[in-house]
Amino acid sequence: MLDLIKLRRQHGYQAIPDIKNAKILSTHRGYPVIDESKCTGPCSDCENVCPTNAIKVNPLSIDLGKCIFCGECERACQTGAIKFTNEYKLGSTGRDNLIITSGELFVDYEKEAIESRKEIHKIFGRSLKLRQVSAGGCNGCEMELAACGNVNFDMGRFGIDFVASPRHADGIVITGPITKNMAPALMDAYKSVNSPKIVIAVGACTISGGVFEESDVLNRSFLNEIKIDLYIPGCPPHPLTIINAILDFI
Amino acid sequence: MSWIEIKNLQSVALHDIPRLKVEVLRDQLIEKIRSGKRLVQFFGDKDNGDVVLYAIAADDNSSKLFIASTKFTSQKEYQSITPEIPSAHLFEREFFEQYKIKPEGHPWLKPLRKGIAGVDSSEIPYEFFSMKGEEVHEVGVGPIHAGIIEPGHFRFSCHGEKIYHLEIKLGFQHRGVEYLFVKNNARPLYLQKLSESIAGDTVIGHSGTFARAIESLSNTSIPRRAKLIRTIALELERMAIHLGDLSALSNDVGYLTGNSVFGALRTRIINTTMAICGNRFGRSLIIPGGVNFDISPELGEKISSTVNQVNDETALAAEVLFSSASVLERFEKTGVVDKATAIEIGMVGPSARASGVALDIRSDHPFGAYEFFPVHKLTLDSGDVFARSYIRFIEIQQSVKIINDQLGNFTEGETNKPVQPLEPNRLVVSLVEGWRGEIAHVIITGNDNKIKRIKIKDPSFHNWFAVSLSVRDEGISDFPLCNKSFNLSYSGFDL
Numbered sequence: 167m168l169d170l171i172k173l174r175r176q177h178g179y180q181a182i183p184d185i186k187n188a189k190i191l192s193t194h195r196g197y198p199v200i201d202e203s204k205c206t207g208p209c210s211d212c213e214n215v216c217p218t219n220a221i222k223v224n225p226l227s228i229d230l231g232k233c234i235f236c237g238e239c240e241r242a243c244q245t246g247a248i249k250f251t252n253e254y255k256l257g258s259t260g261r262d263n264l265i266i267t268s269g270e271l272f273v274d275y276e277k278e279a280i281e282s283r284k285e286i287h288k289i290f291g292r293s294l295k296l297r298q299v300s301a302g303g304c305n306g307c308e309m310e311l312a313a314c315g316n317v318n319f320d321m322g323r324f325g326i327d328f329v330a331s332p333r334h335a336d337g338i339v340i341t342g343p344i345t346k347n348m349a350p351a352l353m354d355a356y357k358s359v360n361s362p363k364i365v366i367a368v369g370a371c372t373i374s375g376g377v378f379e380e381s382d383v384l385n386r387s388f389l390n391e392i393k394i395d396l397y398i399p400g401c402p403p404h405p406l407t408i409i410n411a412i413l414d415f416i
Numbered sequence: 417m418s419w420i421e422i423k424n425l426q427s428v429a430l431h432d433i434p435r436l437k438v439e440v441l442r443d444q445l446i447e448k449i450r451s452g453k454r455l456v457q458f459f460g461d462k463d464n465g466d467v468v469l470y471a472i473a474a475d476d477n478s479s480k481l482f483i484a485s486t487k488f489t490s491q492k493e494y495q496s497i498t499p500e501i502p503s504a505h506l507f508e509r510e511f512f513e514q515y516k517i518k519p520e521g522h523p524w525l526k527p528l529r530k531g532i533a534g535v536d537s538s539e540i541p542y543e544f545f546s547m548k549g550e551e552v553h554e555v556g557v558g559p560i561h562a563g564i565i566e567p568g569h570f571r572f573s574c575h576g577e578k579i580y581h582l583e584i585k586l587g588f589q590h591r592g593v594e595y596l597f598v599k600n601n602a603r604p605l606y607l608q609k610l611s612e613s614i615a616g617d618t619v620i621g622h623s624g625t626f627a628r629a630i631e632s633l634s635n636t637s638i639p640r641r642a643k644l645i646r647t648i649a650l651e652l653e654r655m656a657i658h659l660g661d662l663s664a665l666s667n668d669v670g671y672l673t674g675n676s677v678f679g680a681l682r683t684r685i686i687n688t689t690m691a692i693c694g695n696r697f698g699r700s701l702i703i704p705g706g707v708n709f710d711i712s713p714e715l716g717e718k719i720s721s722t723v724n725q726v727n728d729e730t731a732l733a734a735e736v737l738f739s740s741a742s743v744l745e746r747f748e749k750t751g752v753v754d755k756a757t758a759i760e761i762g763m764v765g766p767s768a769r770a771s772g773v774a775l776d777i778r779s780d781h782p783f784g785a786y787e788f789f790p791v792h793k794l795t796l797d798s799g800d801v802f803a804r805s806y807i808r809f810i811e812i813q814q815s816v817k818i819i820n821d822q823l824g825n826f827t828e829g830e831t832n833k834p835v836q837p838l839e840p841n842r843l844v845v846s847l848v849e850g851w852r853g854e855i856a857h858v859i860i861t862g863n864d865n866k867i868k869r870i871k872i873k874d875p876s877f878h879n880w881f882a883v884s885l886s887v888r889d890e891g892i893s894d895f896p897l898c899n900k901s902f903n904l905s906y907s908g909f910d911l
Contacts, residue, residue, distance in 0.1 A: 172732060173677060177677050180683075191691055193694040194695075238700075302591050308564050308565060309616070312565075317676045331562075346590075347587055377606070377609055378613070
């Protein structure tokens with residue numbers, strides 16, 4: 167019993183008080199800033215090293231929907247034209263917003279990336295229950311989604327929870343590149359959620375296929391039929407990225 | 417003709433690998449396993465229209481690996497090994513599924529990753545066992561599970577609350593990983609990133625296994641400092657997952673203090689990994705030739721003080737957890753896998769060690785820095801949920817010691833070296849003790865100095881069947897607890 171009290175004291179209060187302004191380590195690779203004026207050469211080194219073809223040159227751009235935030239482009243660039251900052255609020259309601267071009271600063275991205283709509287706020291603003299479907303996810307995004315509910319991030323305090331049944335959910339959260347073998351189950355889960363419902367795509371794999379884009383055993387037809395309401399890029403996205411994106415959206 | 421003998425990470429020319437008749441290979445493999453060796457890999461490769469089958473057995477006592485092969489030209493079947501060697505059952509099913517060569521007499525020759533209902537009618541459908549009789553019933557769970565976890569289908573055959581058998585059908589996560597490794601074999605950096613996504617909870621484990629295989633095939637000897645950093649990262653990964661597992665195990669028995677406390681401790685460890693390389697799971701840390709990120713003296717001190725503090729706090733939390741009667745009542749004698757069964761089905765990792773099998777690749781087939789820092793093998797005997805939980809606790813303590821050893825032995829120097837092209841027509845076996853157990857990557861290079869075939873084995877490949885066996889005769893309500901005590905990978909199995 168004494169040990170239990172000691173343990174409780176040792177544990178203390180772990181939750182991050184202000185999740186919207188939480189500090190993150192400087193090493194974290196978040197929003198990339200591109201300064202094309204520093205790009206001097208026709209080398210295309212950044213484009214060549216990028217494992218997911220997220221980078222295009224002339225003009226230089228990074229697609230956050232494909233980017234796995236490995237930082238190889240930053241290392242490859244001799245002139246420092248690409249720099250990853252530790253800004254973690256990367257969520258976006260539009261796929262096009264995720265393409266970052268030269269000179270696009272984080273403050274501007276943050277303002278425009280998520281369009282919060284009145285009707286969404288009205289319906290889901292105070293309570294949002296989500297059903298997670300891993301459709302080929304490697305367990306990276308899944309673990310970060312699970313971490314959103316732990317004592318540190320405690321997403322439940324905002325009325326956002328993951329539930330066991332799609333019947334209890336207001337939307338689904340997809341992870342993974344959507345394998346052929348999971349495609350029917352994903353559609354079933356989506357159909358089981360009552361309208362109005364939202365769809366959130368988490369991680370580079372769901373948004374673009376990520377490192378699995380060229381696989382021959384994916385079936386991404388779900389995305390042709392169903393509109394994604396919120397994109398949360400990353401590989402995997404940090405819990406702060408996930409929670410802030412959802413909070414800004416609702 | 418005897419099998420060729422190599423060591424972990426020692427590559428061998430393809431023409432030096434003995435080519436036996438399939439009957440001879442079968443007999444000799446059975447004899448080897450019966451005399452205490454362990455089946456590590458068993459896989460096929462296309463060779464000018466023919467299929468070559470490679471078998472790799474490990475002698476863990478002498479740190480040796482034995483390889484032999486056989487060739488199928490027109491022959492489309494052979495006599496199954498599984499009836500003699502149960503640990504071969506999934507390997508043979510995989511070989512059959514990939515190359516259509518039938519192991520005659522295999523007791524459960526079902527599809528492994530294919531055959532899921534409603535997906536592709538051209539595949540052989542997977543048929544579940546069914547149980548008939550009064551008061552018996554079946555419970556199907558999945559592919560989508562209640563929590564935020566990966567998909568798989570579990571079919572329970574029950575009598576009342578009691579589980580007779582659990583059949584596990586995986587394959588939902590199949591992403592064509594091995595295919596992508598070969599398809600994109602001209603892009604080494606892509607391959608390294610792909611290896612990080614084989615199983616996203618074992619980033620350091622799989623990416624290190626792959627990088628070491630590439631280094632062996634290109635005769636690159638990496639700087640000592642890089643080896644130490646990789647080892648620190650691997651042990652941090654082990655600590656983080658074990659802490660997360662203790663948290664989840666506490667949750668599964670309704671012990672919420674443990675759930676919160678171990679969960680918070682895990683966060684501190686994965687944040688330490690992020691302090692090294694900018695990602696909580698260690699992505700981007702390892703590249704062939706070394707590591708992308710150095711550990712400065714200040715960071716080294718921070719890592720040391722964090723792991724020591726986490727160690728002290730874990731000790732108290734574990735003391736409370738493992739002395740709680742309500743926890744012990746659920747943990748003890750639940751989901752038992754005995755030692756003989758564990759050896760027979762080829763279990764690996766902490767789950768095997770919890771059943772008394774002294775197998776740890778860090779000690780048995782040392783790689784990287786473990787060559788100069790021997791690891792003492794830890795085992796427990798009871799093989800129940802308690803043992804699989806407690807071994808995680810003592811392995812956390814061991815990891816802390818290993819991390820401090822590495823930090824105390826840092827030498828100045830580079831953190832990576834350029835990698836030369838791969839040597840053609842060679843095979844290498846790369847074994848690593850990940851947090852789940854033995855990760856085995858086998859790479860075969862072609863004439864063009866590139867990867868021609870890669871066979872990846874996550875430890876889950878061996879251990880899923882142990883989950884099935886552990887729940888026999890248990891109540892169905894104990895399944896989540898038993899499953900969590902193994903914490904196996906779906907994506908690592910499905911590839």
